[in-house]
Amino acid sequence: MEQNESFIPYVGKIIDIRQETPDVKTFRVVGLDGKKLFNHIPGQCAMLIVPGVGESMISITSSPTLEEYMEFSIKKCGCVTEFLHSAEVGQEICVRGPIGNGFPVEGALKGKDILVIAGGIGIAPVHSVVNYMMDKRENYGRIQVIYGSRSKADLVRLDEMQNVWMKQPNCSINLTIDREEEGWDGHVGFVPPFVTECNPDPSMTVIMCGPPILIHLSLDALKKLGFKDTQIFTTMEMRMKCGIGKCGRCNIGDKFVCKDGPVFSFDQLGELPPEY
Ligand SMILES: Cc1cc2nc3c(=O)[nH]c(=O)nc-3n(C[C@H](O)[C@H](O)[C@H](O)COP(=O)(O)OP(=O)(O)OC[C@H]3O[C@@H](n4cnc5c(N)ncnc54)[C@H](O)[C@@H]3O)c2cc1C
Ligand code: FES
Incomplete structure:
Protein backbone atom coordinates (compact mmCIF):
# COMPACT_ATOMS: atom_id res chain seq x y z
CA MET A 1 0.00 0.00 0.00
CA GLU A 2 1.22 3.50 -0.78
CA GLN A 3 1.57 5.48 2.48
CA ASN A 4 -0.95 8.09 1.38
CA GLU A 5 -3.73 5.57 0.59
CA SER A 6 -4.84 5.68 4.23
CA PHE A 7 -5.61 9.41 3.77
CA ILE A 8 -8.34 8.65 1.22
CA PRO A 9 -11.84 8.18 2.63
CA TYR A 10 -13.67 5.52 0.63
CA VAL A 11 -17.46 5.46 0.50
CA GLY A 12 -18.76 2.20 1.90
CA LYS A 13 -22.16 0.64 2.53
CA ILE A 14 -23.32 -1.45 5.49
CA ILE A 15 -24.70 -4.72 4.11
CA ASP A 16 -25.29 -6.66 7.34
CA ILE A 17 -25.69 -5.83 11.04
CA ARG A 18 -25.54 -8.41 13.86
CA GLN A 19 -26.33 -7.76 17.52
CA GLU A 20 -23.46 -9.49 19.38
CA THR A 21 -24.14 -8.34 22.95
CA PRO A 22 -26.47 -5.74 24.50
CA ASP A 23 -24.06 -2.94 23.49
CA VAL A 24 -21.94 -4.41 20.67
CA LYS A 25 -22.98 -4.82 17.04
CA THR A 26 -20.96 -6.18 14.12
CA PHE A 27 -21.23 -4.27 10.85
CA ARG A 28 -20.35 -5.82 7.49
CA VAL A 29 -19.15 -3.19 5.00
CA VAL A 30 -18.38 -3.18 1.27
CA GLY A 31 -17.70 -0.45 -1.27
CA LEU A 32 -20.51 0.96 -3.43
CA ASP A 33 -19.37 -1.47 -6.15
CA GLY A 34 -20.13 -4.39 -3.77
CA LYS A 35 -16.44 -5.27 -3.37
CA LYS A 36 -14.14 -5.17 -0.35
CA LEU A 37 -12.82 -1.63 0.20
CA PHE A 38 -9.14 -2.46 0.78
CA ASN A 39 -6.83 -5.18 2.06
CA HIS A 40 -5.41 -5.15 5.58
CA ILE A 41 -3.21 -6.96 8.08
CA PRO A 42 -4.87 -8.40 11.24
CA GLY A 43 -4.77 -5.72 13.97
CA VAL A 50 -20.11 9.70 9.46
CA PRO A 51 -20.41 13.10 7.79
CA GLY A 52 -22.11 15.59 10.10
CA VAL A 53 -21.63 13.32 13.13
CA GLY A 54 -17.94 12.51 13.58
CA GLU A 55 -15.34 9.79 13.15
CA SER A 56 -14.06 6.86 15.19
CA MET A 57 -11.02 4.62 14.99
CA ILE A 58 -12.23 1.00 14.85
CA SER A 59 -10.30 -2.27 14.45
CA ILE A 60 -11.05 -4.39 11.42
CA THR A 61 -12.35 -7.50 13.16
CA SER A 62 -12.65 -9.73 10.10
CA SER A 63 -9.70 -11.70 8.81
CA PRO A 64 -7.93 -10.47 5.67
CA LYS A 76 -21.99 1.79 21.67
CA CYS A 77 -20.49 4.57 23.81
CA GLY A 78 -20.90 8.03 22.24
CA CYS A 79 -21.90 10.10 19.18
CA VAL A 80 -20.49 8.09 16.28
CA THR A 81 -21.01 4.64 17.78
CA GLU A 82 -24.60 5.50 18.79
CA PHE A 83 -25.30 6.71 15.26
CA LEU A 84 -23.95 3.44 13.85
CA HIS A 85 -25.97 1.38 16.32
CA SER A 86 -29.14 3.09 15.11
CA ALA A 87 -28.19 2.66 11.42
CA GLU A 88 -29.84 0.13 9.15
CA VAL A 89 -28.56 -2.08 6.36
CA GLY A 90 -27.93 0.13 3.32
CA GLN A 91 -26.48 3.04 5.34
CA GLU A 92 -23.51 4.65 3.59
CA ILE A 93 -20.43 5.60 5.65
CA CYS A 94 -16.92 6.77 4.79
CA VAL A 95 -14.00 4.54 5.67
CA ARG A 96 -10.35 5.62 5.77
CA GLY A 97 -7.72 2.93 6.08
CA PRO A 98 -5.99 0.66 6.63
CA ILE A 99 -4.43 2.49 9.58
CA GLY A 100 -1.55 1.30 11.78
CA ASN A 101 0.85 -1.59 11.65
CA GLY A 102 -1.12 -4.73 12.65
CA PHE A 103 0.13 -7.89 14.35
CA PRO A 104 3.25 -9.53 12.87
CA VAL A 105 1.34 -12.59 11.59
CA GLU A 106 3.92 -13.22 8.88
CA GLY A 107 6.84 -12.28 11.17
CA ALA A 108 7.26 -12.89 14.90
CA ILE A 117 -5.64 -12.75 25.93
CA ALA A 118 -8.64 -10.42 25.54
CA SER A 128 -9.00 -11.01 13.06
CA VAL A 129 -5.69 -12.65 14.05
CA VAL A 130 -7.31 -15.87 15.31
CA ASN A 131 -9.36 -16.36 12.15
CA TYR A 132 -6.31 -15.57 10.02
CA MET A 133 -4.34 -18.26 11.88
CA MET A 134 -7.25 -20.72 11.58
CA ASP A 135 -7.30 -20.18 7.80
CA LYS A 136 -3.53 -20.69 7.60
CA ARG A 137 -3.38 -23.40 10.26
CA GLU A 138 -0.22 -25.02 8.91
CA ASN A 139 1.77 -21.83 9.62
CA TYR A 140 1.05 -21.69 13.36
CA GLY A 141 1.37 -24.03 16.35
CA ARG A 142 -1.02 -24.38 19.25
CA ILE A 143 -3.59 -21.60 19.75
CA GLN A 144 -4.87 -20.86 23.26
CA VAL A 145 -7.44 -18.12 23.83
CA ILE A 146 -8.21 -16.66 27.27
CA TYR A 147 -11.20 -14.33 26.95
CA GLY A 148 -13.46 -12.72 29.52
CA SER A 149 -16.32 -10.25 29.80
CA ARG A 150 -18.67 -8.92 32.47
CA SER A 151 -21.36 -11.54 31.83
CA LYS A 152 -22.23 -14.35 29.42
CA ALA A 153 -24.32 -11.93 27.35
CA ASP A 154 -21.27 -9.63 27.05
CA GLU A 160 -18.33 -18.65 16.92
CA MET A 161 -15.93 -19.46 19.78
CA GLN A 162 -18.03 -22.42 20.96
CA ASN A 163 -19.04 -23.78 17.57
CA VAL A 164 -16.00 -23.05 15.40
CA TRP A 165 -12.87 -22.17 17.39
CA MET A 166 -13.31 -24.85 20.09
CA LYS A 167 -13.66 -27.52 17.38
CA GLN A 168 -10.34 -26.71 15.69
CA PRO A 169 -7.45 -29.11 16.28
CA ASN A 170 -4.74 -27.97 18.68
CA CYS A 171 -6.82 -25.06 19.87
CA SER A 172 -8.16 -24.34 23.38
CA ILE A 173 -10.58 -21.59 24.36
CA ASN A 174 -10.76 -20.56 28.04
CA LEU A 175 -13.73 -18.32 28.79
CA THR A 176 -14.53 -16.45 31.99
CA ILE A 177 -17.15 -13.97 33.22
CA ASP A 178 -16.80 -11.53 36.11
CA ARG A 179 -19.65 -12.79 38.32
CA GLU A 180 -21.62 -16.01 38.72
CA GLU A 181 -24.93 -16.17 36.87
CA GLU A 182 -27.62 -18.72 36.11
CA GLY A 183 -26.95 -20.70 32.93
CA TRP A 184 -23.14 -20.31 33.14
CA ASP A 185 -21.16 -23.30 34.34
CA GLY A 186 -17.80 -22.03 33.05
CA HIS A 187 -15.08 -20.13 34.90
CA VAL A 188 -15.96 -17.08 36.99
CA GLY A 189 -13.44 -14.34 37.77
CA PHE A 190 -11.37 -11.59 36.13
CA VAL A 191 -9.04 -12.32 33.23
CA PRO A 192 -5.62 -11.65 34.87
CA PRO A 193 -5.97 -14.21 37.72
CA PHE A 194 -7.50 -16.62 35.18
CA VAL A 195 -4.30 -16.27 33.13
CA THR A 196 -2.33 -17.41 36.18
CA GLU A 197 -4.80 -20.28 36.75
CA CYS A 198 -4.57 -21.45 33.12
CA ASN A 199 -0.78 -21.59 33.60
CA PRO A 200 0.12 -21.14 29.90
CA ASP A 201 3.45 -22.41 28.62
CA PRO A 202 5.95 -19.49 28.82
CA SER A 203 7.39 -20.45 25.44
CA MET A 204 4.20 -19.16 23.75
CA LEU A 225 4.88 -17.14 34.76
CA GLY A 226 8.21 -16.47 33.03
CA PHE A 227 7.11 -14.64 29.85
CA LYS A 228 9.48 -11.95 28.56
CA ASP A 229 8.59 -8.48 27.17
CA THR A 230 9.80 -9.50 23.71
CA GLN A 231 7.20 -12.33 23.56
CA ILE A 232 4.18 -10.15 24.37
CA PHE A 233 2.37 -8.00 21.80
CA THR A 234 -0.51 -5.70 22.58
CA THR A 235 -2.65 -3.25 20.67
CA MET A 236 -3.08 0.11 22.41
CA GLU A 237 -6.49 1.74 22.12
CA MET A 238 -5.34 5.27 22.98
CA ARG A 239 -7.52 8.25 22.11
CA MET A 240 -6.86 9.21 18.51
CA LYS A 241 -7.91 12.01 16.24
CA CYS A 242 -6.04 12.14 12.95
CA GLY A 243 -4.80 8.54 12.82
CA ILE A 244 -1.85 9.54 10.64
CA GLY A 245 0.78 10.94 13.04
CA LYS A 246 -0.14 14.63 12.64
CA CYS A 247 -2.13 15.82 15.66
CA GLY A 248 0.00 14.51 18.57
CA ARG A 249 -2.99 13.06 20.46
CA CYS A 250 -1.76 9.50 20.81
CA ASN A 251 1.89 9.43 21.80
CA ILE A 252 3.56 7.08 24.28
CA GLY A 253 7.04 8.50 24.85
CA ASP A 254 8.47 9.13 21.39
CA LYS A 255 6.03 6.76 19.66
CA PHE A 256 2.73 7.63 18.00
CA VAL A 257 0.21 4.84 18.54
CA CYS A 258 -1.54 5.60 15.24
CA LYS A 259 1.61 5.62 13.12
CA ASP A 260 4.08 3.31 14.91
CA GLY A 261 1.34 1.07 16.39
CA PRO A 262 -1.30 0.33 17.51
CA VAL A 263 0.53 -3.01 17.91
CA PHE A 264 3.69 -3.00 20.02
CA SER A 265 5.73 -5.63 21.81
CA PHE A 266 6.35 -4.65 25.42
CA ASP A 267 10.09 -4.25 24.89
CA GLN A 268 9.26 -1.60 22.22
CA LEU A 269 7.00 0.30 24.60
CA GLY A 270 9.47 0.49 27.47
CA GLU A 271 6.76 1.52 29.88
CA LEU A 272 2.98 1.72 29.82
CA PRO A 273 1.33 5.15 29.59
CA PRO A 274 0.06 6.62 32.93
CA GLU A 275 -3.60 5.60 32.33
CA TYR A 276 -2.46 1.96 32.34
C1 LIG B 1 -6.66 1.73 17.68
C2 LIG B 1 -8.08 1.72 18.18
C3 LIG B 1 -8.91 0.65 17.87
C4 LIG B 1 -10.23 0.63 18.36
N1 LIG B 1 -11.02 -0.42 18.00
C5 LIG B 1 -12.30 -0.44 18.43
C6 LIG B 1 -13.18 -1.49 18.04
O1 LIG B 1 -12.82 -2.41 17.29
N2 LIG B 1 -14.45 -1.46 18.49
C7 LIG B 1 -14.91 -0.45 19.31
O2 LIG B 1 -16.09 -0.50 19.71
N3 LIG B 1 -14.11 0.56 19.71
C8 LIG B 1 -12.82 0.59 19.27
N4 LIG B 1 -12.01 1.64 19.64
C9 LIG B 1 -12.56 2.70 20.52
C10 LIG B 1 -13.38 3.67 19.66
O3 LIG B 1 -12.50 4.40 18.80
C11 LIG B 1 -14.14 4.66 20.54
O4 LIG B 1 -15.01 3.96 21.40
C12 LIG B 1 -14.99 5.57 19.65
O5 LIG B 1 -14.14 6.44 18.92
C13 LIG B 1 -15.95 6.40 20.44
O6 LIG B 1 -16.57 7.28 19.53
P1 LIG B 1 -17.95 7.98 19.83
O7 LIG B 1 -18.06 9.17 18.97
O8 LIG B 1 -19.07 7.00 19.76
O9 LIG B 1 -17.80 8.37 21.35
P2 LIG B 1 -17.37 9.78 21.96
O10 LIG B 1 -18.60 10.63 21.96
O11 LIG B 1 -16.14 10.29 21.30
O12 LIG B 1 -17.00 9.29 23.42
C14 LIG B 1 -17.91 8.55 24.22
C15 LIG B 1 -17.18 7.97 25.42
O13 LIG B 1 -16.14 7.05 24.99
C16 LIG B 1 -14.88 7.47 25.48
N5 LIG B 1 -13.86 7.19 24.43
C17 LIG B 1 -13.72 7.80 23.24
N6 LIG B 1 -12.67 7.30 22.55
C18 LIG B 1 -12.13 6.33 23.33
C19 LIG B 1 -11.00 5.46 23.20
N7 LIG B 1 -10.19 5.46 22.14
N8 LIG B 1 -10.75 4.59 24.22
C20 LIG B 1 -11.53 4.58 25.31
N9 LIG B 1 -12.60 5.40 25.52
C21 LIG B 1 -12.89 6.26 24.53
C22 LIG B 1 -15.05 8.95 25.77
O14 LIG B 1 -14.20 9.37 26.83
C23 LIG B 1 -16.47 9.04 26.23
O15 LIG B 1 -16.58 8.67 27.59
C24 LIG B 1 -10.71 1.69 19.17
C25 LIG B 1 -9.87 2.77 19.48
C26 LIG B 1 -8.58 2.79 18.98
C27 LIG B 1 -7.72 3.97 19.26
S1 FES C 1 -3.96 10.31 16.30
FE1 FES C 1 -3.01 12.10 15.60
S2 FES C 1 -0.91 11.73 15.96
FE2 FES C 1 -1.88 9.85 16.40
Whole structure:
Protein backbone atom coordinates (compact mmCIF):
# COMPACT_ATOMS: atom_id res chain seq x y z
CA MET A 1 0.00 0.00 0.00
CA GLU A 2 1.22 3.50 -0.78
CA GLN A 3 1.57 5.48 2.48
CA ASN A 4 -0.95 8.09 1.38
CA GLU A 5 -3.73 5.57 0.59
CA SER A 6 -4.84 5.68 4.23
CA PHE A 7 -5.61 9.41 3.77
CA ILE A 8 -8.34 8.65 1.22
CA PRO A 9 -11.84 8.18 2.63
CA TYR A 10 -13.67 5.52 0.63
CA VAL A 11 -17.46 5.46 0.50
CA GLY A 12 -18.76 2.20 1.90
CA LYS A 13 -22.16 0.64 2.53
CA ILE A 14 -23.32 -1.45 5.49
CA ILE A 15 -24.70 -4.72 4.11
CA ASP A 16 -25.29 -6.66 7.34
CA ILE A 17 -25.69 -5.83 11.04
CA ARG A 18 -25.54 -8.41 13.86
CA GLN A 19 -26.33 -7.76 17.52
CA GLU A 20 -23.46 -9.49 19.38
CA THR A 21 -24.14 -8.34 22.95
CA PRO A 22 -26.47 -5.74 24.50
CA ASP A 23 -24.06 -2.94 23.49
CA VAL A 24 -21.94 -4.41 20.67
CA LYS A 25 -22.98 -4.82 17.04
CA THR A 26 -20.96 -6.18 14.12
CA PHE A 27 -21.23 -4.27 10.85
CA ARG A 28 -20.35 -5.82 7.49
CA VAL A 29 -19.15 -3.19 5.00
CA VAL A 30 -18.38 -3.18 1.27
CA GLY A 31 -17.70 -0.45 -1.27
CA LEU A 32 -20.51 0.96 -3.43
CA ASP A 33 -19.37 -1.47 -6.15
CA GLY A 34 -20.13 -4.39 -3.77
CA LYS A 35 -16.44 -5.27 -3.37
CA LYS A 36 -14.14 -5.17 -0.35
CA LEU A 37 -12.82 -1.63 0.20
CA PHE A 38 -9.14 -2.46 0.78
CA ASN A 39 -6.83 -5.18 2.06
CA HIS A 40 -5.41 -5.15 5.58
CA ILE A 41 -3.21 -6.96 8.08
CA PRO A 42 -4.87 -8.40 11.24
CA GLY A 43 -4.77 -5.72 13.97
CA GLN A 44 -5.02 -2.78 11.57
CA CYS A 45 -7.84 -0.26 11.99
CA ALA A 46 -9.97 2.05 9.93
CA MET A 47 -11.39 5.47 10.62
CA LEU A 48 -15.15 5.22 10.23
CA ILE A 49 -16.49 8.62 9.25
CA VAL A 50 -20.11 9.70 9.46
CA PRO A 51 -20.41 13.10 7.79
CA GLY A 52 -22.11 15.59 10.10
CA VAL A 53 -21.63 13.32 13.13
CA GLY A 54 -17.94 12.51 13.58
CA GLU A 55 -15.34 9.79 13.15
CA SER A 56 -14.06 6.86 15.19
CA MET A 57 -11.02 4.62 14.99
CA ILE A 58 -12.23 1.00 14.85
CA SER A 59 -10.30 -2.27 14.45
CA ILE A 60 -11.05 -4.39 11.42
CA THR A 61 -12.35 -7.50 13.16
CA SER A 62 -12.65 -9.73 10.10
CA SER A 63 -9.70 -11.70 8.81
CA PRO A 64 -7.93 -10.47 5.67
CA THR A 65 -8.55 -13.97 4.31
CA LEU A 66 -12.21 -12.95 3.83
CA GLU A 67 -12.12 -11.51 0.34
CA GLU A 68 -15.68 -10.24 -0.10
CA TYR A 69 -16.09 -7.73 2.75
CA MET A 70 -14.72 -6.44 6.05
CA GLU A 71 -16.40 -6.35 9.44
CA PHE A 72 -16.25 -4.04 12.46
CA SER A 73 -17.49 -4.96 15.96
CA ILE A 74 -18.47 -1.72 17.65
CA LYS A 75 -19.42 -0.95 21.23
CA LYS A 76 -21.99 1.79 21.67
CA CYS A 77 -20.49 4.57 23.81
CA GLY A 78 -20.90 8.03 22.24
CA CYS A 79 -21.90 10.10 19.18
CA VAL A 80 -20.49 8.09 16.28
CA THR A 81 -21.01 4.64 17.78
CA GLU A 82 -24.60 5.50 18.79
CA PHE A 83 -25.30 6.71 15.26
CA LEU A 84 -23.95 3.44 13.85
CA HIS A 85 -25.97 1.38 16.32
CA SER A 86 -29.14 3.09 15.11
CA ALA A 87 -28.19 2.66 11.42
CA GLU A 88 -29.84 0.13 9.15
CA VAL A 89 -28.56 -2.08 6.36
CA GLY A 90 -27.93 0.13 3.32
CA GLN A 91 -26.48 3.04 5.34
CA GLU A 92 -23.51 4.65 3.59
CA ILE A 93 -20.43 5.60 5.65
CA CYS A 94 -16.92 6.77 4.79
CA VAL A 95 -14.00 4.54 5.67
CA ARG A 96 -10.35 5.62 5.77
CA GLY A 97 -7.72 2.93 6.08
CA PRO A 98 -5.99 0.66 6.63
CA ILE A 99 -4.43 2.49 9.58
CA GLY A 100 -1.55 1.30 11.78
CA ASN A 101 0.85 -1.59 11.65
CA GLY A 102 -1.12 -4.73 12.65
CA PHE A 103 0.13 -7.89 14.35
CA PRO A 104 3.25 -9.53 12.87
CA VAL A 105 1.34 -12.59 11.59
CA GLU A 106 3.92 -13.22 8.88
CA GLY A 107 6.84 -12.28 11.17
CA ALA A 108 7.26 -12.89 14.90
CA LEU A 109 4.00 -14.89 15.21
CA LYS A 110 4.63 -17.30 12.34
CA GLY A 111 5.44 -20.87 13.36
CA LYS A 112 4.82 -20.11 17.05
CA ASP A 113 2.40 -21.38 19.69
CA ILE A 114 0.10 -18.41 20.27
CA LEU A 115 -1.62 -17.28 23.46
CA VAL A 116 -4.44 -14.77 22.92
CA ILE A 117 -5.64 -12.75 25.93
CA ALA A 118 -8.64 -10.42 25.54
CA GLY A 119 -11.35 -8.72 27.53
CA GLY A 120 -14.71 -7.33 26.38
CA ILE A 121 -14.62 -5.48 23.05
CA GLY A 122 -10.82 -6.07 23.10
CA ILE A 123 -11.64 -9.27 21.21
CA ALA A 124 -12.25 -7.17 18.05
CA PRO A 125 -8.65 -6.85 16.76
CA VAL A 126 -7.48 -10.27 17.99
CA HIS A 127 -10.51 -11.97 16.42
CA SER A 128 -9.00 -11.01 13.06
CA VAL A 129 -5.69 -12.65 14.05
CA VAL A 130 -7.31 -15.87 15.31
CA ASN A 131 -9.36 -16.36 12.15
CA TYR A 132 -6.31 -15.57 10.02
CA MET A 133 -4.34 -18.26 11.88
CA MET A 134 -7.25 -20.72 11.58
CA ASP A 135 -7.30 -20.18 7.80
CA LYS A 136 -3.53 -20.69 7.60
CA ARG A 137 -3.38 -23.40 10.26
CA GLU A 138 -0.22 -25.02 8.91
CA ASN A 139 1.77 -21.83 9.62
CA TYR A 140 1.05 -21.69 13.36
CA GLY A 141 1.37 -24.03 16.35
CA ARG A 142 -1.02 -24.38 19.25
CA ILE A 143 -3.59 -21.60 19.75
CA GLN A 144 -4.87 -20.86 23.26
CA VAL A 145 -7.44 -18.12 23.83
CA ILE A 146 -8.21 -16.66 27.27
CA TYR A 147 -11.20 -14.33 26.95
CA GLY A 148 -13.46 -12.72 29.52
CA SER A 149 -16.32 -10.25 29.80
CA ARG A 150 -18.67 -8.92 32.47
CA SER A 151 -21.36 -11.54 31.83
CA LYS A 152 -22.23 -14.35 29.42
CA ALA A 153 -24.32 -11.93 27.35
CA ASP A 154 -21.27 -9.63 27.05
CA LEU A 155 -19.00 -12.31 25.52
CA VAL A 156 -18.62 -11.05 21.94
CA ARG A 157 -18.65 -13.86 19.31
CA LEU A 158 -19.45 -16.55 21.90
CA ASP A 159 -21.30 -18.61 19.31
CA GLU A 160 -18.33 -18.65 16.92
CA MET A 161 -15.93 -19.46 19.78
CA GLN A 162 -18.03 -22.42 20.96
CA ASN A 163 -19.04 -23.78 17.57
CA VAL A 164 -16.00 -23.05 15.40
CA TRP A 165 -12.87 -22.17 17.39
CA MET A 166 -13.31 -24.85 20.09
CA LYS A 167 -13.66 -27.52 17.38
CA GLN A 168 -10.34 -26.71 15.69
CA PRO A 169 -7.45 -29.11 16.28
CA ASN A 170 -4.74 -27.97 18.68
CA CYS A 171 -6.82 -25.06 19.87
CA SER A 172 -8.16 -24.34 23.38
CA ILE A 173 -10.58 -21.59 24.36
CA ASN A 174 -10.76 -20.56 28.04
CA LEU A 175 -13.73 -18.32 28.79
CA THR A 176 -14.53 -16.45 31.99
CA ILE A 177 -17.15 -13.97 33.22
CA ASP A 178 -16.80 -11.53 36.11
CA ARG A 179 -19.65 -12.79 38.32
CA GLU A 180 -21.62 -16.01 38.72
CA GLU A 181 -24.93 -16.17 36.87
CA GLU A 182 -27.62 -18.72 36.11
CA GLY A 183 -26.95 -20.70 32.93
CA TRP A 184 -23.14 -20.31 33.14
CA ASP A 185 -21.16 -23.30 34.34
CA GLY A 186 -17.80 -22.03 33.05
CA HIS A 187 -15.08 -20.13 34.90
CA VAL A 188 -15.96 -17.08 36.99
CA GLY A 189 -13.44 -14.34 37.77
CA PHE A 190 -11.37 -11.59 36.13
CA VAL A 191 -9.04 -12.32 33.23
CA PRO A 192 -5.62 -11.65 34.87
CA PRO A 193 -5.97 -14.21 37.72
CA PHE A 194 -7.50 -16.62 35.18
CA VAL A 195 -4.30 -16.27 33.13
CA THR A 196 -2.33 -17.41 36.18
CA GLU A 197 -4.80 -20.28 36.75
CA CYS A 198 -4.57 -21.45 33.12
CA ASN A 199 -0.78 -21.59 33.60
CA PRO A 200 0.12 -21.14 29.90
CA ASP A 201 3.45 -22.41 28.62
CA PRO A 202 5.95 -19.49 28.82
CA SER A 203 7.39 -20.45 25.44
CA MET A 204 4.20 -19.16 23.75
CA THR A 205 3.99 -15.81 21.96
CA VAL A 206 1.25 -13.61 23.40
CA ILE A 207 -1.14 -11.16 21.78
CA MET A 208 -3.50 -9.21 24.00
CA CYS A 209 -6.11 -6.49 23.88
CA GLY A 210 -8.50 -5.15 26.47
CA PRO A 211 -9.05 -2.32 28.91
CA PRO A 212 -5.92 -0.79 30.54
CA ILE A 213 -6.41 -2.62 33.85
CA LEU A 214 -6.56 -5.98 32.06
CA ILE A 215 -3.39 -5.24 30.09
CA HIS A 216 -1.55 -4.03 33.18
CA LEU A 217 -2.49 -6.96 35.46
CA SER A 218 -2.20 -9.64 32.75
CA LEU A 219 1.28 -8.36 31.97
CA ASP A 220 2.22 -8.81 35.67
CA ALA A 221 0.70 -12.32 35.65
CA LEU A 222 2.59 -13.29 32.48
CA LYS A 223 5.89 -12.02 33.83
CA LYS A 224 5.44 -14.09 37.00
CA LEU A 225 4.88 -17.14 34.76
CA GLY A 226 8.21 -16.47 33.03
CA PHE A 227 7.11 -14.64 29.85
CA LYS A 228 9.48 -11.95 28.56
CA ASP A 229 8.59 -8.48 27.17
CA THR A 230 9.80 -9.50 23.71
CA GLN A 231 7.20 -12.33 23.56
CA ILE A 232 4.18 -10.15 24.37
CA PHE A 233 2.37 -8.00 21.80
CA THR A 234 -0.51 -5.70 22.58
CA THR A 235 -2.65 -3.25 20.67
CA MET A 236 -3.08 0.11 22.41
CA GLU A 237 -6.49 1.74 22.12
CA MET A 238 -5.34 5.27 22.98
CA ARG A 239 -7.52 8.25 22.11
CA MET A 240 -6.86 9.21 18.51
CA LYS A 241 -7.91 12.01 16.24
CA CYS A 242 -6.04 12.14 12.95
CA GLY A 243 -4.80 8.54 12.82
CA ILE A 244 -1.85 9.54 10.64
CA GLY A 245 0.78 10.94 13.04
CA LYS A 246 -0.14 14.63 12.64
CA CYS A 247 -2.13 15.82 15.66
CA GLY A 248 0.00 14.51 18.57
CA ARG A 249 -2.99 13.06 20.46
CA CYS A 250 -1.76 9.50 20.81
CA ASN A 251 1.89 9.43 21.80
CA ILE A 252 3.56 7.08 24.28
CA GLY A 253 7.04 8.50 24.85
CA ASP A 254 8.47 9.13 21.39
CA LYS A 255 6.03 6.76 19.66
CA PHE A 256 2.73 7.63 18.00
CA VAL A 257 0.21 4.84 18.54
CA CYS A 258 -1.54 5.60 15.24
CA LYS A 259 1.61 5.62 13.12
CA ASP A 260 4.08 3.31 14.91
CA GLY A 261 1.34 1.07 16.39
CA PRO A 262 -1.30 0.33 17.51
CA VAL A 263 0.53 -3.01 17.91
CA PHE A 264 3.69 -3.00 20.02
CA SER A 265 5.73 -5.63 21.81
CA PHE A 266 6.35 -4.65 25.42
CA ASP A 267 10.09 -4.25 24.89
CA GLN A 268 9.26 -1.60 22.22
CA LEU A 269 7.00 0.30 24.60
CA GLY A 270 9.47 0.49 27.47
CA GLU A 271 6.76 1.52 29.88
CA LEU A 272 2.98 1.72 29.82
CA PRO A 273 1.33 5.15 29.59
CA PRO A 274 0.06 6.62 32.93
CA GLU A 275 -3.60 5.60 32.33
CA TYR A 276 -2.46 1.96 32.34
C1 LIG B 1 -6.66 1.73 17.68
C2 LIG B 1 -8.08 1.72 18.18
C3 LIG B 1 -8.91 0.65 17.87
C4 LIG B 1 -10.23 0.63 18.36
N1 LIG B 1 -11.02 -0.42 18.00
C5 LIG B 1 -12.30 -0.44 18.43
C6 LIG B 1 -13.18 -1.49 18.04
O1 LIG B 1 -12.82 -2.41 17.29
N2 LIG B 1 -14.45 -1.46 18.49
C7 LIG B 1 -14.91 -0.45 19.31
O2 LIG B 1 -16.09 -0.50 19.71
N3 LIG B 1 -14.11 0.56 19.71
C8 LIG B 1 -12.82 0.59 19.27
N4 LIG B 1 -12.01 1.64 19.64
C9 LIG B 1 -12.56 2.70 20.52
C10 LIG B 1 -13.38 3.67 19.66
O3 LIG B 1 -12.50 4.40 18.80
C11 LIG B 1 -14.14 4.66 20.54
O4 LIG B 1 -15.01 3.96 21.40
C12 LIG B 1 -14.99 5.57 19.65
O5 LIG B 1 -14.14 6.44 18.92
C13 LIG B 1 -15.95 6.40 20.44
O6 LIG B 1 -16.57 7.28 19.53
P1 LIG B 1 -17.95 7.98 19.83
O7 LIG B 1 -18.06 9.17 18.97
O8 LIG B 1 -19.07 7.00 19.76
O9 LIG B 1 -17.80 8.37 21.35
P2 LIG B 1 -17.37 9.78 21.96
O10 LIG B 1 -18.60 10.63 21.96
O11 LIG B 1 -16.14 10.29 21.30
O12 LIG B 1 -17.00 9.29 23.42
C14 LIG B 1 -17.91 8.55 24.22
C15 LIG B 1 -17.18 7.97 25.42
O13 LIG B 1 -16.14 7.05 24.99
C16 LIG B 1 -14.88 7.47 25.48
N5 LIG B 1 -13.86 7.19 24.43
C17 LIG B 1 -13.72 7.80 23.24
N6 LIG B 1 -12.67 7.30 22.55
C18 LIG B 1 -12.13 6.33 23.33
C19 LIG B 1 -11.00 5.46 23.20
N7 LIG B 1 -10.19 5.46 22.14
N8 LIG B 1 -10.75 4.59 24.22
C20 LIG B 1 -11.53 4.58 25.31
N9 LIG B 1 -12.60 5.40 25.52
C21 LIG B 1 -12.89 6.26 24.53
C22 LIG B 1 -15.05 8.95 25.77
O14 LIG B 1 -14.20 9.37 26.83
C23 LIG B 1 -16.47 9.04 26.23
O15 LIG B 1 -16.58 8.67 27.59
C24 LIG B 1 -10.71 1.69 19.17
C25 LIG B 1 -9.87 2.77 19.48
C26 LIG B 1 -8.58 2.79 18.98
C27 LIG B 1 -7.72 3.97 19.26
S1 FES C 1 -3.96 10.31 16.30
FE1 FES C 1 -3.01 12.10 15.60
S2 FES C 1 -0.91 11.73 15.96
FE2 FES C 1 -1.88 9.85 16.40
